[in-house]
Amino acid sequence: xxxxxxxxxxxxxxxxxxxxxxxxxxxxxxxxxxxxxxxxxxxxxxxxxxxxxxxxxxxxxxxxxxxxxxxxxxxxxxxxxxxxxxxxxxxxxxxxxxxxxxxxxxxxxxxxxxxxxxxxxxxxxxxxxxxxxxxxxxxxxxxxxxxxxxxxxxxxxxxxxxxxxxxxxxxxxxxxxxxxxxxxxxxxxxxxxxxxxxxxxxxxxxxxxxxxxxxxxxxxxxxxxxxxxxxxxxxxxxxxxxxxxxxxxxxxxxxxxxxxxxxxxxxxxxxxxxxxxxxxxxxxxxxxxxxxxxxxxxxxxxxxxxxxxxxxxxxxxxxxxxxxxxxxxxxxxxxxxxxxxxxxxxxxxxxxxxxxxxxxxxxxxxxxxxxxxxxxxxxxxxxxxxxxxxxxxxxxxxxxxxxxxxxxxxxxxxxxxxxxxxxxxxxxxxxxxxxxxxxxxxxxxxxxx
Numbered sequence: 001x002x003x004x005x006x007x008x009x010x011x012x013x014x015x016x017x018x019x020x021x022x023x024x025x026x027x028x029x030x031x032x033x034x035x036x037x038x039x040x041x042x043x044x045x046x047x048x049x050x051x052x053x054x055x056x057x058x059x060x061x062x063x064x065x066x067x068x069x070x071x072x073x074x075x076x077x078x079x080x081x082x083x084x085x086x087x088x089x090x091x092x093x094x095x096x097x098x099x100x101x102x103x104x105x106x107x108x109x110x111x112x113x114x115x116x117x118x119x120x121x122x123x124x125x126x127x128x129x130x131x132x133x134x135x136x137x138x139x140x141x142x143x144x145x146x147x148x149x150x151x152x153x154x155x156x157x158x159x160x161x162x163x164x165x166x167x168x169x170x171x172x173x174x175x176x177x178x179x180x181x182x183x184x185x186x187x188x189x190x191x192x193x194x195x196x197x198x199x200x201x202x203x204x205x206x207x208x209x210x211x212x213x214x215x216x217x218x219x220x221x222x223x224x225x226x227x228x229x230x231x232x233x234x235x236x237x238x239x240x241x242x243x244x245x246x247x248x249x250x251x252x253x254x255x256x257x258x259x260x261x262x263x264x265x266x267x268x269x270x271x272x273x274x275x276x277x278x279x280x281x282x283x284x285x286x287x288x289x290x291x292x293x294x295x296x297x298x299x300x301x302x303x304x305x306x307x308x309x310x311x312x313x314x315x316x317x318x319x320x321x322x323x324x325x326x327x328x329x330x331x332x333x334x335x336x337x338x339x340x341x342x343x344x345x346x347x348x349x350x351x352x353x354x355x356x357x358x359x360x361x362x363x364x365x366x367x368x369x370x371x372x373x374x375x376x377x378x379x380x381x382x383x384x385x386x387x388x389x390x391x392x393x394x395x396x397x398x399x400x401x402x403x404x405x406x407x408x409x410x411x412x413x414x415x416x417x418x419x420x421x422x423x424x425x426x427x428x429x430x431x432x433x434x435x436x437x438x439x440x441x442x443x444x445x446x447x448x449x
Contacts, residue, residue, distance in 0.1 A: 095121055100154065101129035109136045116143040126154040128182065134159030141171035150175045156210070157185035162192060169196040180208040184238070190215030194223050202230045209234065212266075213241040221248030228255025238266040240294070246271030253283040262287050268322070269297040277304030284311035292320040296350065302327030305335045313342045321346060324378065325353040330360040341367040348376040352406065358383030366391040369398035377402060380434065381409035389416060397423040406434040414439030418447050 097119070099112070104127060116122070125147070127133065127140075137160060144150070153175070160168075165188055172178065183189050189196065193216060200206065209231070216224075216239065225248065228234070237259070239245060245252070249272065256262065265287070272295065284290070293315070295301060305328070321343065328336075328351070340349070349371075351357065357364075365388055368374065377399070379392070389412050396402065405424075407413055413420070417440060424430060 096124040097122060098124065098126045099130070100126045100156075102127075104130040104133050106132065106136055109133050109139060113139050113143055116140070117146045119147060121149055122147040123149055124152040125150060126152070127158065128154045128156035129158075131157065131159050134164065135161045137161075137164035138167035141167045144171040145174040148175055149177055151177050152180040153178060154180070154182040155186070156182050156212075160186040160188050162188050165189060165192045166195050169199065172196070173199045177205060179205050179233075180210075181206060182208070182210040183214060184210050184212035185214070187213075187215040190220060190242075191217050193220040197223070197227055200227060200230055204231050205233055206231050207233050208236040210236070210238040211242065212238055216242040216245050218244050218247045221245030222251040224248075225251030225253070225255040228252070229258035232258060233261060234259045235261055236264040237262060238264070239270060240266045240268035241270070243269060243271040246273060246276060246298075249276050249279050253279045256283040257286040260286060261289055263289055264292040265290060266292070266294040267298070268294050271300070272298035272304075273300045274302070274304035277301060278308035281308045281311045285314050287315065288317070290315050290318055292322075293318060294320070294322040295326060296322045296324045297326075299325065299327045302332060302356075303329050305332040307335070309335045309339050313339045315343065317345050318343050319345055319373075320348040322348075322350045323354070324350045328354040328357050330356060333357045333360045333364055337361075337364040337367060340364065341370040344371065345373060346371050347373050347401075349374060350376075350378040352378045352380040352382060355381065355383040358388060358410075359385045360388075362388045362391045366395050368392070369395040371399070373401055374399050375401050375429075376404040378404070378406040379410070380406045380436075384410040384412050386412050386416065389413060390419065393420040393423050396420065397426075400427070401429050402427060403429050404432040404434075405430065406432075408434045408436035408438065411437075411439045414444065415441050417444040421447055 097112075097115075102108075104112075112127070137155070137158070155168075158164075160183070165186075172181075183196070189211065193211075193214075214220075221239075221242070221244070224239070224245075228237075239252075249270075256265075276298070280295075321340070323336075333356075340346070349368075351361075361382070361384075365379075368377070384392070384407075389410070396405070407420075413435065417435070417438075424433070
């Protein structure tokens, strides 16, 4: 990604070069028109202008914007740009600068900084998954006021430092149109979240906030709860893999009551407990637009649905429910049996890796027939027994939209696969049937063939 740069000759002339910036953007804004060039030339001659040291530095920084000297050079540059973009699978457009996972170096960041003043209409900046730019973000944020129309800022996995975090917090005030902020996989965000988001004001346009695996503290979680009422346009909130925020869930849930437009809530692996279900249940009645709910990989959640799942049934628009690896108990399954069949819009259901539901889920699996929109059903590694498998096989005949069906690691299927295939043979939608490690016997294989 680093580019070869040619130094100025002793007489001050600058040789043409192919820069990192030009590989991503070709725009008329980067090249003055002939009339503009002629006017500038006349002005310089009239004033007998001699560049100062500062002016010369500015000229060098913006060297990428100099006009090409010939049509041949223009054609060559365009061809090289096209080849480079094709190799990356990218498409350069004036309102989007997507440099994620490009192996950016410190030198590359300087070229990005030089480019920003030339892109006043920029709406999307993505420099995620560039591990080498940590510690340099301040040079980018200093130019944020020049791209005040920015709507999407993605900085995931950039190894941001505490100084980067502080600089970002100061810069966010300069981009009031921001709708999406992704800071995921930056551990220094943890403990410093208020430094970043404290300048968000009531009526913020933020629609997506992603803070996955940021090592958030309980105090950070409490701050999120206080901030949520200011983000009434919020549609996506992802706090996954922050195991210390479970203790501040009450504050978060209180804040969620003010986010009536929320469509996606992800709390995967957040250290939630049995009490967390009751706390969230109180907030669900305010989330009428919720489409996706992910509470997976919270192993202490088991037992929490016994007396606190009534409001879950109020999520009439819910399309995705992920409860895999939540240590669901027999009582949890009984409670969910009354709730899940009422979620008529449900398209994806993941109950996998809950081994205690194997012998107690007959009624629940039988009532899945009331979910005609269901497209994905994952019940792998649930220790299903013959009775529960039979109920599931019979219910599958009433799932016309089913596309993905995962029953892996359920040993009871061995020798009984024919029962399931008899009900699925009329399915026109099924695309994936997973049966890994199901103790299949010769007769099962013969039926599959």
